[in-house]
Each structure stands twice: as structure tokens, then as C-alpha cells.
Amino acid sequence: MKKYTDTGKKDTRSGFGDGLTELGRKNPNVVALCADLVGSLKMQDFIDENPERFFQVGIAEANMIGIAAGLTIGGKIPFAGTFANFATGRVYDQIRQSVAYSGKNVKICASHSGVTLGEDGATHQILEDIGLMKMLPGMTVINTCDYNQTKAATIAIADHDGPVYLRFGRPKVANFTPEDQKFEIGKAVKLYGGNDVTIIATGHLVWEALQAAEKLSEKGISAEVINIHTIKPLDEDAIIKSVKKTGCVVTAEEHNFLGGLGESVARTLAENNPAPQEFVATQDTFGESGTPEQLMDKYGLNAEAIIKASEKVLSRK
Amino acid sequence: MSDIQELKDFATQVRRDILRQVHKVNSGHPGGSLGCTEFFTALYKEVMHHNTSFDMDGKEEDLFFLSNGHISPVFYSVLARTGYFPVDELNTFRLIDSRLQGHPTTHEGLPGIRVASGSLGQGMSVAIGAAEAKKLNKDKHLVYSLHGDGELQEGQNWEAIMYAAANKIDNLIATVDLNGQQIDGSTETVLPMGNLKKKFEAFGWDVLEIEDGNDMEQVIDGLKEAKTHTGKGKPVCILMTTVMGNGVDFMMHTHAWHGKAPNDEQLEKALAQNPETLGDY
CATH class of the missing domain: 3.40.50.970 (Thiamin diphosphate (ThDP)-binding fold, Pyr/PP domains)
Structure with a gap:
């Protein structure tokens, strides 16, 4: 890849x-x-x-x-x-x-x-x-x-x-998207194609999702990674199309799992294509002091957490 | 220049409109609306340069922002009767599918409204923003705003008051309706605000007073005087004393009619004190 x-x-x-x-x-x-x-x-x-x-x-x-x-x-x-x-x-x-x-x-x-x-x-x-x-x-x-x-x-x-x-x-x-990109509001960006699991990420978690997909690939798991930069209006077509193919989804965001990207994705899928979903997000908690890396690690907001969630959601298919 | 009697007749009709709007739906805020009838009449009929062919950006015209949005009945009546929308539409006040929402909004596209208000304390900031835009656009027209006295208990006003003086927003005339009443009683019993003139002056505003905000001549003179104070490096405040419920004897000098509509009998009595001048809608 x-x-x-x-x-x-x-x-x-x-x-x-x-x-x-x-x-x-x-x-x-x-x-x-x-x-x-x-x-x-x-x-x-x-x-x-x-x-x-x-x-x-x-x-x-x-x-x-x-x-x-x-x-x-x-x-x-x-x-x-x-x-x-x-x-x-x-x-x-x-x-x-x-x-x-x-x-x-x-x-x-x-x-x-x-x-x-x-x-x-x-x-x-x-x-x-x-x-x-x-x-x-x-x-x-x-x-x-x-x-x-x-x-x-x-x-x-x-x-x-x-x-x-x-x-x-x-x-x-990490700065990894193209310098000359055209930003289209409401348009999802597919970063990796895959067949086993869809990883939908936003913000700082997008880079982590890419790292996770690469490691999953080494384990023989093919992950599709979608960057949802626009949470509203949500690119529902891109989400439905991908999850129809993979049959399960992990959402990843630096936000409470209540009210965030994950819930928007869950609603979209519940209405159109119900599928197992795992949420990489904070679990209805406040944050605390620490370095960004320490906090991402402690609150389960990194590639490792996305890998675990992907393996779990695959087992629920 | 309108004839004073003509303006007074206009105000009397506006009072009828206020009473009939709130009576029909048995809801709304007649007290503050009646108290500000002269102010709205003077502003829209005599003081502001404005275009009734409404354009949201309002370039090259004076703008008005109502911060205490609950006195929508007087705002709607004056907008309709100065030509912003059909007077008949006052019949739809607070009804389902109406452009005349309980509190003024832009959402339904009612001409004359430039921002939603009702949740108190936000209008002065918006007026300042519009005044800043006028300065950027080299537009010499003025921005007017109206605020309730009780509304000044909202802290955002004091952020705005501080900002306006510090940034020399001298194309803004903010009027405070000093009717001394709020929902739970008089402002003196609910939360006394001390000497508002000294407070505004201490923040760096040029403060004028209208002693009787229900005297048409005084209101016109006060607003015209305020215009001569603009462009001098300070925002201008008018502290305008009014009587809540003015023009209807049993609604005056009490907070009881802040948010209460008259019944049939009360309406008849109130209308008798304000005979039809321009024709009811």
C-alpha cells in the first residue's frame, strides 16, 4: 500500500x-x-x-x-x-x-x-x-x-x-494532505481503500487512522480509511457506500463519544445500512493536564486504540 | 418633517395595533411596547433615513436594532405602517406559519428585521458590529439600538459598552428604555442598577437624557440632539424615561402588563382611550 x-x-x-x-x-x-x-x-x-x-x-x-x-x-x-x-x-x-x-x-x-x-x-x-x-x-x-x-x-x-x-x-x-488540495465542504476524502473494515476519522485522529491501517495491513486486515473533515453536512453517501462494502465501522475523533462524529455516523448507518460500530473517542469524561501525547494515550485516542477497535468490530461482523 | 399631530395620531394607531395584536392571541408584551410607541414613531417617521425596500446589508441608510425583542408588537406595527410589509399581516402575530414571530427574527424573512432578538443582552454587540461595518464601508449613516433597562442586568451589555467607548464607535446611538419595570417587579426591587448615567459616563459614553419618553416632541428633540453628538469620538447613549403601558390608564405604572394580554372587556376599554386614527388592520 x-x-x-x-x-x-x-x-x-x-x-x-x-x-x-x-x-x-x-x-x-x-x-x-x-x-x-x-x-x-x-x-x-x-x-x-x-x-x-x-x-x-x-x-x-x-x-x-x-x-x-x-x-x-x-x-x-x-x-x-x-x-x-x-x-x-x-x-x-x-x-x-x-x-x-x-x-x-x-x-x-x-x-x-x-x-x-x-x-x-x-x-x-x-x-x-x-x-x-x-x-x-x-x-x-x-x-x-x-x-x-x-x-x-x-x-x-x-x-x-x-x-x-x-x-x-x-x-x-503530521502534515500529510496535499498542499494544493481543493477543500470541498461536506465531501469525504478516501485515504485508503479496503474491504474488511471502514475507519472514519476526523481531526487529529486521521493521521492515527492511517498509522492504524498500515499496521492492520501487516496483520492481513484491509482497512478503508475515510477522512471526514466536515461533520455537518455529513457525506452520508461516502459512508454508506464504504460500510456496505466492509460491513463494519470504527469512528475516531478527539471528542466525547456522545454528540460527536461517531453518533452522526451511527445515525446515518442506522437509517440506511445498520452495521457494527466501535467508537474511538473520549468516554463522557473531562480531560486533564498532561502532554498531548500522554493524553491521547490515556484517553485512547491513537493508532493503537483504533487497531483494537478495528479488531473488535471485525469480531462482531 | 411631519406635523407633530400627525405623528401623535400615528402613535395612537400603533397603540391600537399593539393592543389588538396581543389580545387576538392572548399573549405577547403590551407594557413595554406601549411605553416605546413614541420612540418607534419618532425614529421611523422622523429621525432615521431608511429604505422600506428592505435590504439586509442596509448600506447607505440608517439601521435600527431592537435588543429587547419582546416588545415586538410596537416594532411590527411601526414597520408595517411605514411600509415594510402589509399592515394586514399584523393579523398573523404569533400565529403558526407567521413571519411575525413572538420575538423578532430574520428566519422567516420579515422585512425590517436584521437580527433575531429576545434572548436579552445581545443587541448592543450586534449594533456595534453593524456600526463597525459602516465605518469600514465609509458609510456615514448611523446605527440606532434600543435596550430595556432590566436588560442591562445581562453582562454582555457591559462588554459591549466597554468596547464601544474604547473603540470610539461614535456612529451608534443606543437608547435605554427606563421604564423601571421587569417581569418580577420594579428594577429597584429585582436588582437595582444604581446610577446608569454615571455608569455609562464612567465607561466613556456621551450620555443624553429624555425626561419624558412618552412626549413626542421631547423624543424627537432628544433623538435629533443625539445625532449632533455623533462623529465626535464617543458612542452616544440616550437614557429615556418612559411609562410602561403608556396610553392605557390601567396598564400604566405597573409591571403587571409586561407580558400579559388584555381580555375582551379590557381591550374595549383600552381602545376607547386610543381612538382609531389611520384605520385598523
Whole structure:
């Protein structure tokens, strides 16, 4: 099997920052907001090039969401950035009423999602944000897997008219998707073809799924790996087609198994093609302090966990 | 420039519309709506430069945001009677499949509404965003907003108030409806907010007052005065004292009619105090 190559570890948040900078150059309507986390969100280049199009709101996320909604009235395309926890749970009602229900073209850009935020611990590690956002009618939910994809997604969502939740992370991770990729919202990306088990992953777990598939291959198990960067709208056709072929599925995400990608996949399959499923995800728990690697290991969010889940789900076929 | 009597007649008809809307569905918020009738009339008939051929972006026109969305009956009546949508549509207030939802929304595409409101405390932030967009677009028109006094208990307002002063949002006129009432009683008994004038000033706003927000001349003069304060580096706040339930004697000076509709007999009595001027829908 053809192996994917890590072209050098990079953080997905830098993909966001670089995508935003590129957008700033080509789309004069793109504006950005931040709640005192410019460095963490890698927004400084955009600010340096477009100071008049940047709004520093201070530590006031609710106000940031409202201002972003207002900026759309007048044709601006606001990208509002902060940590995932403060971009969702803290301001859920502001997003619900002023953005989603009002149909505003706001891009909520959430860094430091999941446990890989690391040492800051559970107060800052949200594992519920995909669920919160996907339940909002009209909200598009995207969780990118590496630097290149995050950059491509950042650029792509400016052309989508409607609210978007873009989720990315803090640590440097493998960068393996093509630099020149065309990002299509709602379109699954098949990374490996296989016949025995379908592995559907999102975000940081996509690289882990690739590592798992390679090891499974050595054991004679043929795994199909699908990168679901868009959790909503979900590419149901790609999921159904694959699981019809393999007969079982493992979902993998850096998120609570309640409300995440896994449940969206389960619903799709329950309606269309019921199949055994295993969930690689956190098990209704908060995170804690530690290095990203330690936390991924402790909470069962790595290639090893995906291999175990794949073997288990195969036994249930 | 409309004749003052013409504006007062308009306001009287708006009061009838408010009462009839909430009576028909036995729900809605007449108290605050009646108290802000002069404000809406003055704003839409006399003060704002606005286009009734509604465009969401609202470029090259003044914009208004209602933060305390529960006073939708007065908003709907004034929008309809200034030409945003057919007056007959007031018949559908709060009914199934209506564009006139209990609280204003953009979701059903009602002309004149630019953001959903009802969950309190969010409107000032949105108004600031729209004001920032106007500055970016080199659009000299103004952004107006209205807020309840009880609504200022929501913390997001103070984030917005701090931001607006720090960022010199001087194309915004935010009016606070000081009717002193909220659902559980007077603001003084529920949660006293102290001296709001000093609070706004301490945050760096230019604060004006309208002593009687139910006096049409005072409201017009106050709003026009506020316009002359824009463009000077500070956001402008109008603290406007009103009487909740104004124009219907038994609804005045009490929070009892905050969210309660009149029955048949009460409606008749209330309408008798506000004779038809422009024709009922």
C-alpha cells in the first residue's frame, strides 16, 4: 500500500493563520476578530497586513460573537477566533440567536480543541463542541486534520454563505494532505481503500487512522480509511457506500463519544445500512493536564486504540 | 418633517395595533411596547433615513436594532405602517406559519428585521458590529439600538459598552428604555442598577437624557440632539424615561402588563382611550 508521508510536523492553528492571511490579500470583505488570543490563533500576519480589518475585543467572547454577527450586516465576512471552549460553550446562546437563528455569515474559528491543548487541563479542553455546534440548525461543522487541510478549509469557508464552525488544534502534528488540495465542504476524502473494515476519522485522529491501517495491513486486515473533515453536512453517501462494502465501522475523533462524529455516523448507518460500530473517542469524561501525547494515550485516542477497535468490530461482523 | 399631530395620531394607531395584536392571541408584551410607541414613531417617521425596500446589508441608510425583542408588537406595527410589509399581516402575530414571530427574527424573512432578538443582552454587540461595518464601508449613516433597562442586568451589555467607548464607535446611538419595570417587579426591587448615567459616563459614553419618553416632541428633540453628538469620538447613549403601558390608564405604572394580554372587556376599554386614527388592520 502507498504510504502517506509526513512532510514535517506543523500545527493546524498555523494553517488557520496562514489561510486567513491569504484570504486577507484576496478578499477585501474578510475581517477578523479575536478575544485576546492573537498569538495562539496565529492571527498576527493578518493583523499586520490589515489592521483596519481586525477587531480586538478583549476577554469578552459574547461581545465578539455579537459584533461578528453585526459585521455581516454590511457585507463583511467575519472570522472570529478563540479557543474552542470559549468559542462554543461559553457563548452558546449568542451563537444560537445572533448567528445561527439569524442566519449570519460568521466563521467561528476554534483553536486548542480537545485534549491536545495539553497542560492547561480540563477547564480549557472542550470535548463537547462538535455536539454543541452540530445541533444548531444551519451550522456547518468542520474539523480539519493537518496544517494543509486547515489552511485550505479556512480559505474555502469564506466562499460559503452561512455560519461555519471550524475546529482545529494546538500541537504540531503530521502534515500529510496535499498542499494544493481543493477543500470541498461536506465531501469525504478516501485515504485508503479496503474491504474488511471502514475507519472514519476526523481531526487529529486521521493521521492515527492511517498509522492504524498500515499496521492492520501487516496483520492481513484491509482497512478503508475515510477522512471526514466536515461533520455537518455529513457525506452520508461516502459512508454508506464504504460500510456496505466492509460491513463494519470504527469512528475516531478527539471528542466525547456522545454528540460527536461517531453518533452522526451511527445515525446515518442506522437509517440506511445498520452495521457494527466501535467508537474511538473520549468516554463522557473531562480531560486533564498532561502532554498531548500522554493524553491521547490515556484517553485512547491513537493508532493503537483504533487497531483494537478495528479488531473488535471485525469480531462482531 | 411631519406635523407633530400627525405623528401623535400615528402613535395612537400603533397603540391600537399593539393592543389588538396581543389580545387576538392572548399573549405577547403590551407594557413595554406601549411605553416605546413614541420612540418607534419618532425614529421611523422622523429621525432615521431608511429604505422600506428592505435590504439586509442596509448600506447607505440608517439601521435600527431592537435588543429587547419582546416588545415586538410596537416594532411590527411601526414597520408595517411605514411600509415594510402589509399592515394586514399584523393579523398573523404569533400565529403558526407567521413571519411575525413572538420575538423578532430574520428566519422567516420579515422585512425590517436584521437580527433575531429576545434572548436579552445581545443587541448592543450586534449594533456595534453593524456600526463597525459602516465605518469600514465609509458609510456615514448611523446605527440606532434600543435596550430595556432590566436588560442591562445581562453582562454582555457591559462588554459591549466597554468596547464601544474604547473603540470610539461614535456612529451608534443606543437608547435605554427606563421604564423601571421587569417581569418580577420594579428594577429597584429585582436588582437595582444604581446610577446608569454615571455608569455609562464612567465607561466613556456621551450620555443624553429624555425626561419624558412618552412626549413626542421631547423624543424627537432628544433623538435629533443625539445625532449632533455623533462623529465626535464617543458612542452616544440616550437614557429615556418612559411609562410602561403608556396610553392605557390601567396598564400604566405597573409591571403587571409586561407580558400579559388584555381580555375582551379590557381591550374595549383600552381602545376607547386610543381612538382609531389611520384605520385598523
